[in-house]
Amino acid sequence: MKFDISEYLDELRPLVNIDCGTYNITGIERVTQLVQQKFENIGWQVRRYGCGKAGPGLVISNQVNNDPIDLLILGHVDTSYSEGTAFRRPMSIAGEFAYGPGVADSKAGLVNLLYALRCTDPSDLAELSIAILICPDKHVSSRYSHTMLNKLAKRAKRCMVLDTGTMGGCLINGRRGMARYQVDFTGQSAHAAKVGKRKCSAISEMGQWVVKLEQLAQQWPNIDVNVGYVAGGEKTNQVAEHCQMKFELRFTSNHYYQQLDQQLRQWSQSPSVEQMHIVLDRKAYKPAFNNASNQSFCEELEQAAESLGQATKWRSGDKSSNANLVAAHGLACVDGLGAVGQNLNSPEECIAIERVLPRIQLLRAFIKHLANAEVPEQEAETA
The missing domain is CATH 3.30.70.360 (Alpha-Beta Plaits)
Incomplete structure (x- = not known):
């Protein structure tokens, strides 16, 4: 795939340079509008849903009739930073890292997904019914978006979450x-x-x-x-x-x-x-998200990574995420598929620039693999 890191960073920068802490309705609206435009530009259907005082969320799909959902993808636009942070600390590049509020958690994850979908063969996308849920309130446990999240999870077969990947290269197959x-x-x-x-x-x-x-x-x-x-x-x-x-x-x-x-x-x-x-x-x-029902799904991701020559390592995350909520429905789930980064929710939050392309390639390969793989029905059953 053709990839220019400068163009990538230029596309990421406007998202990072907007204050959009949870309940900052003005900022959430601006970032949501940018994300909506980006997905509409690649031909995906986007509809908004209300999350009360948390602002708007997005449900994005590639098919008119997407029931059942073959793959549910979860992301979010809110950060944990106070108003004025983006003005004081806009996105910056220092050495091998890009810094900024929410750059890793998880605005780069959304841009990674866009790049992966843009370069995925349309014939592969046609084989999958994909729904993407963008929440505006992840940092308050998706208090207002959980109704929509649960509704989609009940219709889905599998789920992947765009929360930050670890610097050690580990993906997440369980969370406290x-x-x-x-x-x-x-x-x-x-x-x-x-x-x-x-x-x-x-x-x-x-x-x-x-x-x-x-x-x-x-x-x-x-x-x-x-x-x-x-x-x-x-x-x-x-x-x-x-x-x-x-x-x-x-x-x-x-x-x-x-x-x-x-x-x-x-x-x-x-x-x-x-x-x-x-x-x-x-x-x-x-609820805790454990890896008991995830083994076959994790193996599929390993196969996709192997096709790229990438090694796969797993760990259980200490912090909770929206993966915990979908896993409560018995849904097979893989987390940590966002950008590789560190120091979340701090002035040192950053992503590793050299890890951007490999992670985009992994998302693309994983989607292609799922498009050509048979989904075991038992994975969609409620535990």
């Missing part, structure tokens, strides 16, 4: 699950000098939860907990009536997580003092 909670404690206010040891302090109750959560993380296998936010109380001589905490759990076993979730709900119903009121609210959830 994530659950985010908010807990509100309501006790009874009183003067600290008058209640003694009978106080009903929201802060004291919250503190017990922190200790118990840390203990749970030690007791349960492969579960991590992080209490990232606490707030409450007004004065040192006043018993705190209200307190709030927020924490996240990371886990590899959905079975163990369900048991742990039940434990948390039991805690919320049995405070240390009768007058205490506790409200537990799960704000976000992504």
Whole structure:
């Protein structure tokens, strides 16, 4: 395939140089419009779907009647950067890397896909019904786009995700699950000098939860907990009536997580003092994505890579992605097929320029392989 890295970087730059953090509607709209135009220019059908305050998303397909979907591809346009970041740190080139907010996660992944589709034989594309979902809210667990994601996943046979590939060259065949909670404690206010040891302090109750959560993380296998936010109380001589905490759990076993979730709900119903009121609210959830049902799909990707002389290495990702959501439908899924990069969500976020073409070639070869491969029906069944 004919490839000019300068032209590639020129096409990527306008996407990177737009602030489009989650909920930045103006930026999300601008980037979404650019992506929409690019896919329409290669003859693909694009329709928008609303994601509330997260802005617009895109469903892109190559066939009018794309049911069932042979291949579902997931990408996103939002970043985790605040407004003004793109102005202060526009895309730049230094040595072998291209830097910029969202360049790896995952604007380069979208451009890689465009390049792969542009140079894929039309006869191969005609053999596949492909749907591409572009979300505007991946960095808040696809809170508003998950309805469309689930709808497409139920119709799909297989899925690949354009999240960032690792610098070590690994692709992702599993990811840890994530659950985010908010807990509100309501006790009874009183003067600290008058209640003694009978106080009903929201802060004291919250503190017990922190200790118990840390203990749970030690007791349960492969579960991590992080209490990232606490707030409450007004004065040192006043018993705190209200307190709030927020924490996240990371886990590899959905079975163990369900048991742990039940434990948390039991805690919320049995405070240390009768007058205490506790409200537990799960704000976000992504089940663990494991590689148990992915073996044959991974082998197909290995065959495509082998046809290019590329080695294939696998790992399980620590962070969750939209792969977790589609895998919950029993869908065979491969993640990490975006650009190869590092230092995500930091001022050092970058992609490896020399790895751009090999990754585009892999996407192209993988699509060609799937177009000529028979899809095992059992892979589309719900686990």
